[in-house]
Amino acid sequence: MNWLTNFVRPKIKALVGAKPDVPDNMWHKCPGCGQMLFHRDLEANLNVCTHCDHHLRLPVLKRLASLFDDAAYTRIELPKVPVDPLKFRDRKRYTDRLKEARNKTGEEDAIVVGHGKMSGVDTVIAAFNFEFMGGSMGTAVGEGIVVAAHLAVQQKAPLIVIPASGGARMQESILSLMQMPRTTVALQELSEAGLPYIVLLTDPTTGGVSASFAMLGDIHVAEPGCMIGFAGRRVIEQTVREVLPDGFQTAEYLHEHGMVDMVVSRLDLKQALGNLIHMIMVKKISGNVELITRESIEDHLDQSDEEGDLKVASGPVEQPIPDDPKPKPIKKDDD
Amino acid sequence: MRNFLDFEQPIADLEGKIEELRHLVDDGEVNIADEVGKLQTKANKLLTSTYAKLSPWQKVQVARHQDRPHCIDYVNALIEDFTPLAGDRNFGEDHAIIGGMGRFRGQSCVVLGHEKGNDTESRVKRNFGMARPEGYRKAIRLMELAERFDLPVITFVDTPGAYPGVGAEERGQAEAIARSIEKCLQIKVPLISTIIGEGGSGGAIAIAAADTVMMLEHSVYSVISPEGCASILWRSADEAKTAAETLRLTAQDLKELKVIDTIVTEPVGGAHRDPAGAIQSVAQEIENHLKDHMALDGGTLRSKRREKFLAMGRP
Numbered sequence: 140m141n142w143l144t145n146f147v148r149p150k151i152k153a154l155v156g157a158k159p160d161v162p163d164n165m166w167h168k169c170p171g172c173g174q175m176l177f178h179r180d181l182e183a184n185l186n187v188c189t190h191c192d193h194h195l196r197l198p199v200l201k202r203l204a205s206l207f208d209d210a211a212y213t214r215i216e217l218p219k220v221p222v223d224p225l226k227f228r229d230r231k232r233y234t235d236r237l238k239e240a241r242n243k244t245g246e247e248d249a250i251v252v253g254h255g256k257m258s259g260v261d262t263v264i265a266a267f268n269f270e271f272m273g274g275s276m277g278t279a280v281g282e283g284i285v286v287a288a289h290l291a292v293q294q295k296a297p298l299i300v301i302p303a304s305g306g307a308r309m310q311e312s313i314l315s316l317m318q319m320p321r322t323t324v325a326l327q328e329l330s331e332a333g334l335p336y337i338v339l340l341t342d343p344t345t346g347g348v349s350a351s352f353a354m355l356g357d358i359h360v361a362e363p364g365c366m367i368g369f370a371g372r373r374v375i376e377q378t379v380r381e382v383l384p385d386g387f388q389t390a391e392y393l394h395e396h397g398m399v400d401m402v403v404s405r406l407d408l409k410q411a412l413g414n415l416i417h418m419i420m421v422k423k424i425s426g427n428v429e430l431i432t433r434e435s436i437e438d439h440l441d442q443s444d445e446e447g448d449l450k451v452a453s454g455p456v457e458q459p460i461p462d463d464p465k466p467k468p469i470k471k472d473d474d
Numbered sequence: 475m476r477n478f479l480d481f482e483q484p485i486a487d488l489e490g491k492i493e494e495l496r497h498l499v500d501d502g503e504v505n506i507a508d509e510v511g512k513l514q515t516k517a518n519k520l521l522t523s524t525y526a527k528l529s530p531w532q533k534v535q536v537a538r539h540q541d542r543p544h545c546i547d548y549v550n551a552l553i554e555d556f557t558p559l560a561g562d563r564n565f566g567e568d569h570a571i572i573g574g575m576g577r578f579r580g581q582s583c584v585v586l587g588h589e590k591g592n593d594t595e596s597r598v599k600r601n602f603g604m605a606r607p608e609g610y611r612k613a614i615r616l617m618e619l620a621e622r623f624d625l626p627v628i629t630f631v632d633t634p635g636a637y638p639g640v641g642a643e644e645r646g647q648a649e650a651i652a653r654s655i656e657k658c659l660q661i662k663v664p665l666i667s668t669i670i671g672e673g674g675s676g677g678a679i680a681i682a683a684a685d686t687v688m689m690l691e692h693s694v695y696s697v698i699s700p701e702g703c704a705s706i707l708w709r710s711a712d713e714a715k716t717a718a719e720t721l722r723l724t725a726q727d728l729k730e731l732k733v734i735d736t737i738v739t740e741p742v743g744g745a746h747r748d749p750a751g752a753i754q755s756v757a758q759e760i761e762n763h764l765k766d767h768m769a770l771d772g773g774t775l776r777s778k779r780r781e782k783f784l785a786m787g788r789p
Contacts, residue, residue, distance in 0.1 A: 221789050224731070225722050229707035278787035285784065307675075307697045309707060312721045313733050316675060316697040317786035320683040323656050324780045347697070349648035350636075350676040355656060369648035369676070370638030374702075378638050388643060398646050 169193050171364075185405050194362050194405055196342065199246075199268040202301060203253045206264060206409050212255030217247070217286055220278040225312055233310040240271045249274045249304070250283030254290060257299075258413035260420045263291040266301040267341075267348075274304035276348050277311035281318030284352055288325035288336075297335040297416050298326075302353045306346020319351035326355055335419045337412065340367050340390065340399065358415060359399045360408070361390035367399070477746075479535050485524065485743075488517040521743045528692060530727075531718040534700055536692040537671045541746035543753055545572055545587035545630040548670065551753045552760075553578055553585055559619075561612060565645060568609030570601045570637070571681075573616045578628060579761055581768075584620035586613050586681050587630030590671070603672075604637035607650035610680050614650075614657045617665075626664035626764055629681045634699060636677035651680045658683035659780055662772025666763055668738070668756055669693045669725075670745075685779050686763040687733070689725035690752065691740040695733075696723035733786065736763070 166175045171193025181188075185205055186195040197205070204210035227233040241247065249271035253264050265287035267274040274280075284300065291298040307315040329336055338356030342365035350369055361367060368388035376383055386392055393399040403411045478486040492513045495506055528536065536542070549556050553576035560567040572589045575582065590603035620627045636647055658665060658681065667684035673695030689695060698706075700718035705711045728734045738755050745752035767775055 220787065224787075225720075227720060229717075229720065281787060309698055309703055309721075311787075312697050313695060313723065313728060313731065314787045316679055317733055317783065319652075319676065319679055320655050320659060320783040321786045323652070323683075324659055324784045327656065327659060327780070345648075347676055350651040350680075351655060352652070354646070354649040354652040367648075368643050369636065369651070370643065374638045375640060375643065379640055383640065387640070396644050396646065398649055 167195070170195070187405050192363065192404065194342065194364055196269055196303070197405065198270070199251050199266050199303075202266050202341075203251065203264060205405075206299075206412065207253065207255035207257060207262075208259065208413075212253040212264075215252040215254055215286060215290060217250070217252060217279070217283050219247075220282050223310070224278075224314060225310075227310040227312065229310070236272065236310065244268060244271045246271055248277070248279035248283070250280045252283055252287045252290070254294070254296075257409075258417040260413075260416050261294055261296040262299060262416060263287050263294065263296050264299045264301065267303040269303040269342075272308065274302070274348075275306065275308035275315070276304055276318050277308035277315050278318065280304075280308075281315075281321050284318075284322040285325040288322075288329045291334055292329055292332045295332070295334065297337065297420060298329055299337045299339060299412065299416075300352060300356075301339045301341055302344045302348050303341045304345070304348040304353075305343060306348050316347065319347055322352040323355065326352055330357075335416070337415060339408065339412065340393075341365050343367070345369065345371060354398070359401075360411065360415075361393065361399045361402050362405055362408075363390055363402050365390045367393050477539070477541055479532070479539065481532050481535070482524065485517060485521050488513060488520060492517065518742070525692075525740075525743055529715075529719070530694075530721070530724050531700065531715040533692045533724050534672075534694050534718050536744045536746075537694045539744065539746045540592070541749075542671055543745055543749040544592060545589045545632055545670065546592075547749055548630050548753055548756065549574075549576070549585060549587070551750065552757050553583075556585065559612075559616060562608040562615060564611060565608045568601075568606050568612060569599050570603055570605040570633070571609035571613055573612050575625070578764075579757070581764065582625050584616050584625050584627045585629070586616060586627065587670075588633035588677075588681075590632060601637060603633040604635060605633065605677060605680075606637050606639070606642045607645040607647050610636075610650040610654040613654050613681050617654075617657045617661050621661040621663050624663060626666070626768065627661070628760060628764075629665070629667045629684065631667055631669045631673050631678045631682050631695075632671035633674045633677045634672055635674035636680070651676045654680035655683050659783065660776070662776050664764060664767035664775060665779070666760055666767070668760065669695050669734075670756070674699060683779075683783060685767050685775060685782075686735045688736040688738055688756070688759055688763075689728065689734050690738050690745060690756065691725055692744055693725060694718075694723040695725075695728055696721050 165178055167178060167181055169176055169188040169191060171188055172191035174190045176188060186197045203212055223233045246268055249268045251266050251268060265283055288298055326336055335357050337358045338353055340359060340361040344353050344367045349367060366388050367390060372383060390399060390402045394402050492510055495510050498506060549572060556574055556576035558574040570588060571586060573586045575584055588603040588605065589600045591597035591600035617627055636651060665684040666686045667682040669689040671693055675697055700714040700721060701711050703717040703721060704713035725737045729737055736759055738759050741748035741751040
């Protein structure tokens, strides 16, 4: 079989020629309603089901593009961290797991930090990549949050963190646990600089991530239906020995229990977050409001480049600031 | 009656034999005191050598030993005029975390710690040392109180982890832990934590982001229990022993990784063989570190604490 699959099949493929380049899955089945969704329709709708509004996972780079003005942002290169300091090996080596995840995602680790404008306001976003080992938090992810918070302080910009994580990365054991106080210190510096910290909770946010920076936001926004909690469902069921009700640990459940300020559809997030940031950062619209300009960002970035601790990677196309940075207020039902 | 762990069986056999021989002496038989003496030396040697090279999994068992001194024993032995303070002022009182004020070697202080209980009734009352959100919120309240009145905080960590229950989730377990960690890193008074048994994940770090973090020689501290880790990564709880070895959860490992600051030596055969001795060793270390921290002004102290945690995991 090995000989057939590894040797014969590639030879035949090479002779016949590779298949035309089409996505593997042209159609996706919505886990919410079971309807088939055409991949282009789904993408155009930010991976929200067009039939039942179920929120499928959104790849991290698309997430960033969906939030920044004109989808333009600069990606911040993160400093390298020690690889596998504990020489961890379960059924597989951690280094192999890392390699696999890197090949699969093309990313170094489970976090991406971007810097751009939202509603015309200079903003830093740190977003998790769930595709990378379940978005688990090790030293590299901690580093991402620390860098993002420091950049926000430096730029006097608000910070948005978007967790999508099963929690601590077990392969980094105690060092992953230590990222909980570590990220907390970075956020304290942000808070003491008087800058807002907004958490956008997405599916899932659990364990060590929810029990640290993900629950320390000034404002907590969550996507509909996403799972948020401390302990996993299975662990709780084993502990209390009963089946948990539907809807337990969902965004709506947390909203009901006072842990989340609002549950907002992905399609309205850009406006909702932009609106919050604008209200906090631009206190008076008439009069002498100094909006941060593209030049001042570049100055800041140049400085940070010289300091050598933050490197700016070339990101998507930079766009001029939109003419009307003030977002329209969104309509929200009050209950 | 001493409770022996599985790996202590050879020691248990020897000590049993000694006990038997002693009874014979009492019966007025031939002088076998020499024999008892020899066996005693042998037993002591075996105990010392066994405990000198405990495997991580054996340390997990020692850390969970039912006779190991618990938080309440430290409080009773070390804190004069201990005055328990209860409640989070929001929901309730959590008996899994002991909190209060007292005097440690003459110095007024706030004391916090997980308590597992020592018999069925107290274990149920203490929820086996697994705190709920109100426990962490009580800890936050008492740390705030300590800061307002300029009192150092001493914490004792001994928990399998925060309680994974429906009510705990409903009341925001994650948020309570996050805020408790935040409070540890916010207060401008000395904070000293000792892991006296089990340091179970988020439930432990919630009161252990301290100026000095100490561990008893055979205590353990980890992101997840070996059983939990085994069932996730090995898909079998039977691999707990392997997981314990892989997780690097011993005091010696954590000192090497610079996650903790000090290891407190335990009496030969573990803290459960000589609770009073273990408690005094911990007290001595607390006193030494407390003196150092109290010499600093609050701002400097807090900056140093924050810098320490900000560097965790950096090369």
